[in-house]
Every structure is written in structure tokens, then in C-alpha cells.
Amino acid sequence: MQKNWWKILASVLILYSVIAGFLFEVPRLPILHESIRNLYFHVPMWFTMIVLYLISVIYSIKYLSSGDEKHDLIAVEMVNTGIVFGFLGLVTGMIWANFTWGSPWPNDPKLNSAAIATLMYMAYIVLRGSMDEEQKRAKISAVYNVFAFPVMLVLLFILPRMTDSLHPGNGGNPGFNSYDLDSQMRLVFYPAVIGWILIGVWIANMRYRTRLIEINS
Amino acid sequence: MSLYQQVRALLYKEIVLEWRSRYALNGILLYVVSTIFVCYLSFRGLQAVTWNALFWIIMLFASINAVTKSFVQESRGRQLYFYTIASAQAIILTKIIYNVFLLFLLAVLALFFYGIVFTNPVGDPALYLLAVVLGSISFASVFTLISSIASKASNSSALMAILSFPVIIPLLILLIKLSKNAMDGLDRASSYNEIAVLLAINLIVITVSLLLFPYLWRD
Known part of the structure; x- marks a missing residue:
């Protein structure tokens, strides 16, 4: 029970954000209208993905210094779960874009960057598949993971800011915070972010433990 | 031996090896020339944006x-020999420097031939050349470590493309933007941003390569 409090917290927060996200008052803005509620689902997916990839890189570095097989397993399961959240982020974003920007894939730097980042981690999975020997696979994929991460950060956080983008916070557009994320929305948005991050870590954790059982039996 | 001496000796060895069996060098030069010619035969004329891309x-x-x-x-035996006489950092640094020179040579030759078959006025040739230099450095720094990753796995040539494309795309976007600015002859101050970000990414990539390569070769 003492160990599991964060899982209960995650479930409560998600449940709260879904109910409150659909029922609470939201500001009426032109173009966005009710679709602004997607903020509670679309943005947390990306935050979760980044957190999972970050944990994965930390464990890849740990693997390189320790050579402990468990660290490699954690790194790969974090990436596996992160890719799922990346796809969910793309899908929720495409639905949103279809209603507000007129097409599911407008030529927007942030969309393209997100797609490329997803490709990068799928390449990581392919690289793992191409080697049979466990230690070699763990070491080489850890090296690629550490190598790709800084480039992904540039891709997601620096490049979109240098060009015009439809997303808030890019190309001179102010971020959501400064004008339209009012305090009412914050009450739902922040719990949603924390809840989804915890759920992501939980899923990855379960996958890791399943793998551990498979290996030991 | 210090790192500098090691790099110099290894670089000398790379160049001598390349020069002795010129077939690799000639092969890659012929590759780029025939690609350009194929493009020429299929496109005939190009618009400015397409020319650059x-x-x-x-x-x-x-x-x-x-x-x-x-x-x-390089054969396994020869690699093992290098690893006993030189440090890992010296080896990866040599490969990166050598690839920068190789790709620069390739790019200049390609640009020359490309300019002959597709005539296109470039507004600021010096800046375009700077873009080519930065491009050679970026391609060399990213591809060198990835080629060493790919060489460890089976089916390395397919893996090379899969692993390197997502990593090179951000650099490629910046390079295309920078060279487009040079082509339009824009004021140089408007390109400082791209140059700075390109140099910063290259610095990060080379540092990470130096840190990671020791884990790759010990195998």
C-alpha cells in the first residue's frame, strides 16, 4: 500500500481530468471554441513522452557505466511506452488540427519535428531487432539512445521556435500561459499532466516487470 | 603519444590508404557526378527553390x-591493432576530421558540376560556400558515429540510412535555410541565427561522439 500510493493518485487524477475536462467551464475563444478541451489530452501526451524518453536516456547512461542488464530493460520499455504516447499525441493533435486549422496535417514545424522524433525512436527499436547477442545489443542501442536524445531536444524545442508555427509559443507567438490558459483551465490541466506522466511510468514499469519475469523463468 | 600526435599519425594513415586504393574515392566521385547527371536528364530546368533542395x-x-x-x-584484425596503439578518442576524432575533408571535397566537386548543368545565379557565393563547409562538418560528425554503430550490426547499409536520417533532418533543415538565404543574397546578419545553431549542434554531436565511442569499440 505504501508503495502504491502514486498509482492510486494517477488513477484519481486522470479520472478527475476526464470528468472535469468535459464538464467544467472553458473560455470561449474564436476558432477554438469547445475544442480547447483537447488541451487536457493532447498536451499531456507529449509531456509524458518526453519524460519517458528522458528516463530511458538516464537508464541508458546508467547501463553504459554499470553493464547491468536491468537498466537496459528499463531503457527499452520506457522507449516502447514513449512511442505509444507519441502516437497518441499525434492522433489527438491531428483530430484537433482537422477542426481548427482545416486539415489533419498542416505544414507546421512542430508536427514535422514530432513525426521525425517518433521515427528516431522507431529506428532505435529496429536497431535492437537487428542484433541477437544480448550484451552487444544493449550496449550499442544504449549508445544510439544517448546520441539521438540531444538532437531530439533540438528538434522539438529549438527548431520550431525559429520558424513560424501555428502552435502557441513558437515563431513569436506567445505561449498558452500568457493569454488564454486561464486559472480555471490550470485547475484541470496541471493534474492531467501529472496524472498522465504517472500512468506512463506505471505502464512502462509493468512492462519492465513482465520482461523480468519472462527472462528469469 | 599525445592525442594530437595520435590524430596526426592516424590521419596520415587514412590519407595514404585512401590514395593507394583510389577506387573508393573515385567510386564516390563518380557516384555523385552520375547522380547529378541523372537529375539533369530527368529535370532539365529547375526553379531556384528546387535547385537548392x-x-x-x-x-x-x-x-x-x-x-x-x-x-x-577495415578488417577486424586491423581494427584490433589500432585499438592497441591508439586511444578511442583519437580514432573517432581522426575519422571525423578525415570525413570532413572527404565530404568537403565531394561537395565542392558536386557544386561545381551541378552549377555547370543547372545554371542558377547565387546571390552570395561566399555564404553559400560557408553553408557547404558547415554541411560537410555536420554530415561528417553525425554519420561517423552512426556508421560505427551500424557496422556492429548485420545488414549495416540499410541500418545506416534508418539510423541517420532522423538525426540529420534537423541539421538538413537548417542547412537548406542557410543556403537559401545565401542564394537570395539576403543580408548576412539574417543568417547568423542558423549558423550559430548549426555550430552548436555540431559541437554537441562531436562531444557526445567522443564520450560514447569508447563504449562502442571495446567489443
């Missing part, structure tokens, strides 16, 4: 082909 796409594929062999061509 096509040049970088040709360079991307030629560079991947040129760099892939840097770890694959």
Missing part, C-alpha cells in the same frame, strides 16, 4: 555512401 538531397545520399565505409572497410 535537390543539391542538398544529392549531397545527403552521396555523403551517407561515402561515410558508411569508414568503419566497415
